[in-house]
Amino acid sequence: MPDVLTTPAYRWVGHNPPRKESLEKVTGSAKYLDDLKFEGCLHGKTVRSTVPHGRIKKISFEPGVPWDEFTVVTARDIPGKNVVSLIELDQPFLADGLVRHMAEPVVLLAHPDKGMAEKAVKRVHIEYEELPAILTIEESLAGGNIQYGKDNIFKKYHIQKGDPESVWPKADVVIEGEYWTGPQEQLYIEPQGVVAVASPTGGVTVWGSMQCPFYVHKGLKPLFNLPDDRVRVIYTVTGGGFGGKEEYPTLPAGHAALLSWKAGGRPVKIVYDRMEDMWATTKRHPCKTRVKAAFTKDGKLLALKVDATMDGGAYVTLSTVVLSRGTLHAFGPYACDHVVIDTRAVFTNSPPYGAFRGFGAPQTIFPLELHLHRAACELGIEPHELRRRNLLHQGDRMATGQVMQEETGLEGLMWKAMDESKYLEKTKAYREHNRSSTRIKKGVALALFFHGAGFTGSGEVFLDSKAGLELTRDGAVRILSANTEIGQGSFTTHSQIVAEELRIPYEMVEVAVPDTAVVPNSGPTVASRTCMVVGELLRRAASDLKEVLVKSGALAGNGHTPSEFRAAAGKYLQRFGELKVYSKYKPPPDVSWDDKTYTGSAYAAYAWACYVADLEIDMATYQAQMKDFVAVQEVGRVIHPVIAAGQIEGGVAQAIGWALYEDVALKQGVMQNCQLTNYILPTTADTPPIRVFFYENPYQNGPFGAKGLGELPMDGPAPAIAAAVAFALGDRIIPRIPILPETILDAIS
Amino acid sequence: MKSSIADFAVISPRTLAEALASLRQTPPPVPLAGGTDIMVLLNAGQLEPGVYLNLYSVPELRRPIEVSAGVRDAGTWGAGGADPPGEVRLSALTTYADVRRHAEVRRLLPMLPLAAREIGAVQIQSRATWAGNIANASPAADGVPPLMAYDATVELSSAAGVRQVALSEFYSGYKQTARRPDELITGIRIPVPAPGSIDYFRKVGTRKFQAISKVLLAGLVELGGSREIRKIRLVFASVMPFTYRARKTESVLEGRRLEPGAVSLAVETLRTELKPIDDIRSTARYRLKVACNLLEEFLGTTMGC
Numbered sequence A: 001m002p003d004v005l006t007t008p009a010y011r012w013v014g015h016n017p018p019r020k021e022s023l024e025k026v027t028g029s030a031k032y033l034d035d036l037k038f039e040g041c042l043h044g045k046t047v048r049s050t051v052p053h054g055r056i057k058k059i060s061f062e063p064g065v066p067w068d069e070f071t072v073v074t075a076r077d078i079p080g081k082n083v084v085s086l087i088e089l090d091q092p093f094l095a096d097g098l099v100r101h102m103a104e105p106v107v108l109l110a111h112p113d114k115g116m117a118e119k120a121v122k123r124v125h126i127e128y129e130e131l132p133a134i135l136t137i138e139e140s141l142a143g144g145n146i147q148y149g150k151d152n153i154f155k156k157y158h159i160q161k162g163d164p165e166s167v168w169p170k171a172d173v174v175i176e177g178e179y180w181t182g183p184q185e186q187l188y189i190e191p192q193g194v195v196a197v198a199s200p201t202g203g204v205t206v207w208g209s210m211q212c213p214f215y216v217h218k219g220l221k222p223l224f225n226l227p228d229d230r231v232r233v234i235y236t237v238t239g240g241g242f243g244g245k246e247e248y249p250t251l252p253a254g255h256a257a258l259l260s261w262k263a264g265g266r267p268v269k270i271v272y273d274r275m276e277d278m279w280a281t282t283k284r285h286p287c288k289t290r291v292k293a294a295f296t297k298d299g300k301l302l303a304l305k306v307d308a309t310m311d312g313g314a315y316v317t318l319s320t321v322v323l324s325r326g327t328l329h330a331f332g333p334y335a336c337d338h339v340v341i342d343t344r345a346v347f348t349n350s351p352p353y354g355a356f357r358g359f360g361a362p363q364t365i366f367p368l369e370l371h372l373h374r375a376a377c378e379l380g381i382e383p384h385e386l387r388r389r390n391l392l393h394q395g396d397r398m399a400t401g402q403v404m405q406e407e408t409g410l411e412g413l414m415w416k417a418m419d420e421s422k423y424l425e426k427t428k429a430y431r432e433h434n435r436s437s438t439r440i441k442k443g444v445a446l447a448l449f450f451h452g453a454g455f456t457g458s459g460e461v462f463l464d465s466k467a468g469l470e471l472t473r474d475g476a477v478r479i480l481s482a483n484t485e486i487g488q489g490s491f492t493t494h495s496q497i498v499a500e501e502l503r504i505p506y507e508m509v510e511v512a513v514p515d516t517a518v519v520p521n522s523g524p525t526v527a528s529r530t531c532m533v534v535g536e537l538l539r540r541a542a543s544d545l546k547e548v549l550v551k552s553g554a555l556a557g558n559g560h561t562p563s564e565f566r567a568a569a570g571k572y573l574q575r576f577g578e579l580k581v582y583s584k585y586k587p588p589p590d591v592s593w594d595d596k597t598y599t600g601s602a603y604a605a606y607a608w609a610c611y612v613a614d615l616e617i618d619m620a621t622y623q624a625q626m627k628d629f630v631a632v633q634e635v636g637r638v639i640h641p642v643i644a645a646g647q648i649e650g651g652v653a654q655a656i657g658w659a660l661y662e663d664v665a666l667k668q669g670v671m672q673n674c675q676l677t678n679y680i681l682p683t684t685a686d687t688p689p690i691r692v693f694f695y696e697n698p699y700q701n702g703p704f705g706a707k708g709l710g711e712l713p714m715d716g717p718a719p720a721i722a723a724a725v726a727f728a729l730g731d732r733i734i735p736r737i738p739i740l741p742e743t744i745l746d747a748i749s
Numbered sequence B: 001m002k003s004s005i006a007d008f009a010v011i012s013p014r015t016l017a018e019a020l021a022s023l024r025q026t027p028p029p030v031p032l033a034g035g036t037d038i039m040v041l042l043n044a045g046q047l048e049p050g051v052y053l054n055l056y057s058v059p060e061l062r063r064p065i066e067v068s069a070g071v072r073d074a075g076t077w078g079a080g081g082a083d084p085p086g087e088v089r090l091s092a093l094t095t096y097a098d099v100r101r102h103a104e105v106r107r108l109l110p111m112l113p114l115a116a117r118e119i120g121a122v123q124i125q126s127r128a129t130w131a132g133n134i135a136n137a138s139p140a141a142d143g144v145p146p147l148m149a150y151d152a153t154v155e156l157s158s159a160a161g162v163r164q165v166a167l168s169e170f171y172s173g174y175k176q177t178a179r180r181p182d183e184l185i186t187g188i189r190i191p192v193p194a195p196g197s198i199d200y201f202r203k204v205g206t207r208k209f210q211a212i213s214k215v216l217l218a219g220l221v222e223l224g225g226s227r228e229i230r231k232i233r234l235v236f237a238s239v240m241p242f243t244y245r246a247r248k249t250e251s252v253l254e255g256r257r258l259e260p261g262a263v264s265l266a267v268e269t270l271r272t273e274l275k276p277i278d279d280i281r282s283t284a285r286y287r288l289k290v291a292c293n294l295l296e297e298f299l300g301t302t303m304g305c
């Protein structure tokens, strides 16, 4: 059980009611996409490119296959626009003439027999005229081979506060370093899967495993030239996403719909197997960062310069916004008068990198925090003390100019984390131990960080989200929202919020299936926004719904029992037929953001945290083994402590994988180790006890004070672990992750 | 599933004779034991379509583990000890779980349960066989090194008869074995080491459990009165293209007293003897260094430091 440091006096909020979807999942009755049966269903398959860059010369279909039984789709069969509508319009649903990365979809096949469909994939032969490929950030920026815009750069950001250049010559100490974070596979348990039924008369309906039904909806309309109401997207029980089902499902959804359209409206199912999923779908953006920092002798941070470059892959997809979040987390929770942040996302001939829990922030928090550890070692100041001397306090300005309106509480979180992990005792004991032991080296280190909740900058205003509630026939309340349950517990926390506001039992709240024909567009299920932003829309809708009932005279204004509420609902429905109440996003007052100068309040709310990693390295095998992990954070009000702790534990485990185990081996820009046998995730034997502590400082614009927390735990572990490795190796920094045993051996020899 | 099940046939003979007769066809059917290697290929779409020979239907191949008193003979393992050495026989379908559950095997051949508990997890251990591990001939096979360190013999049967091949002579190259296509492994015979023999087993995988080996050492040493190394076996998995017995290093050690000088000589010898592989799981450099570290650890702990 997580340790929640204040106990709210609520009936549902802060308690742990059973999850809304648990019973179905535990008993196996939940229907995931591949469990759904459709009469006359065809099995769709994707023929993908096998070169990173090339012109398609010829597509041929090997004889000996009954091609007349197949539905075959190429770019020419597309009724509307061959373009995935996201931020830019550069990615086709099917390569047309040119392929820009390995595993790019070129031809689609469907057949009633799954085995036949499977076999036929290898019988389609695509001939290419190969073109020179760009496979690294360096090659992309070298010029010469330009494949996007004038310079292969998708997007650049610049943040400037003060003038670091004027500080370098005057500072006591200037420390520079270069860091690298590798790609990472989301590895949701359920692979990508969709079913589509599409025809000119019936329109397009898609069922699928996904985070954001309205993203798919937006992507399919131009593909078929159809208006809003002729495209319908229905969420099915989804076995995890982690960002991997944010933008990607639009592709298989479009593919299945194109096949169905050509097959006269027969349902078409596309389910990737694990290998195809790992080979072809998005990963976390790799990122290369240079950090330069100036200090006084006693550790005051005078100036900071961060220069980060992310590999975006072959299409823009979400790279510009991933980069934005990376940019806005690059300076950390520190007060510094002179800061410059320069970032860019570049084109390479890799499959597009995409959304992944943390969304760019882990990639820039890692270099900064590890750099501070390095600086502490070089300055001879304890790493926690160096942080303490530079923390942001009330009244300080972040690099974006955002003024801290209140204390972050970060120093308290740090002491708590140090206390729980026995940090000070351990640093002393481990130094002693490492002096005498050659077989086992021990390390302990911390990282401090924040994570901004909700969309960046003015993003929430542009989203213009809407969520609502309706009364059901039996007098209960149903949530109408497009936000999906992907294992993170959103159906449960939303229901708790609504039950609390309406003062009705949790059991009287239901959640409508996110179906674009039924629910309003409450925005995507991403960015740690679902509980905080959408939860608040639902709380307001609940408040409005109560007011409507009271005003109609059906409900007393001064409290009610569940049966009184039910009776009131019944009375209302009898008189008026139905009751649906919606609420729309309103930006919190005094939050403003300037996209041109990148100044203002980048996020309305931040979660704050200090994590401590404790590990040892076996010097016979060079394997770093986690021993203990303490995660202390302030996330506003904790709506469901068990779910919240589960989010933190899962995120920490995922970040341990990123830091120590998960190595995406790229060849020709694409993953080689697309199997669980050689893409190594940590198991419970490799992860330590993860001890989770929450502080609650209720946030006035979140539902009952909640802020976002889903991505936070992805941010802190990697730099804490890398710093603990450095500690164990006698202050030897390994500036790249994953830190595999092979990396450690190379570093020490 | 990338392969289509329709492309595969399975035959289930009722007797060993029938099974061996079926192997004389061309092409011979492919033996199917626990299927834990075969099914992986099937799932990846890399399994050759064809006929498979179900070994489970043959009672002779399902015999339980047998422990017997061995015949004393001057040249074999443990000849100097007081007790006559025994022998353990695994049958073709003996699984890792069978070995983990067998109290006598745990006592007599402690490296076998150690290896067994680090192979896959319970599902695999309950299904996968030692003979399949040998026949599959993966350089990363974890069951083979301890068997080889124990001087196991492979019993190969065909319609023409039975022959015994020392496991350390079984491999000659990557996926190259002494088994002819018409032969089945019908048993594995393991002599019980001399009393007082010291063993060492360490698997270094890509993570703690559920991992394929990057380096593995199974070692067995028999020491004489004045710490003289009478006999030593050093068997590595995942370092060379096949399970590798480091004969050169063994011979440098045999006859020598176990002392720090011998350890560094052995490590130096091993460093030149091994020509490690570089693959998706690790680097040659890492394998060489860790193999040497494991040898040092084995000899060091044997010396009591």
Ligand SMILES: Cc1cc2nc3c(=O)[nH]c(=O)nc-3n(C[C@H](O)[C@H](O)[C@H](O)COP(=O)(O)OP(=O)(O)OC[C@H]3O[C@@H](n4cnc5c(N)ncnc54)[C@H](O)[C@@H]3O)c2cc1C
Pocket (backbone or CB within 6 Å): B030, B031, B032, B033, B034, B035, B036, B037, B038, B039, B040, B055, B092, B118, B119, B120, B121, B124, B127, B128, B129, B130, B131, B132, B133, B134, B135, B136, B140, B141, B142, B143, B183, B184, B185, B186, B210, B211, B212
């Ligand atoms: C999830 C998973 C984890 C695994 N983990 C490990 C691990 O940690 N360490 C490890 O070493 N292996 C591991 N394996 C591989 C596999 O389990 C072992 O190699 C196992 O011992 C194979 O035995 P089997 O009975 O399943 O063989 P099968 O798959 O039935 O056969 C393997 C090969 O041997 C041949 N064969 C089988 N029996 C005979 C016989 N009696 N005579 C002649 N030929 C025969 C077959 O024709 C085939 O070529 C793992 C596999 C999986 C799927």
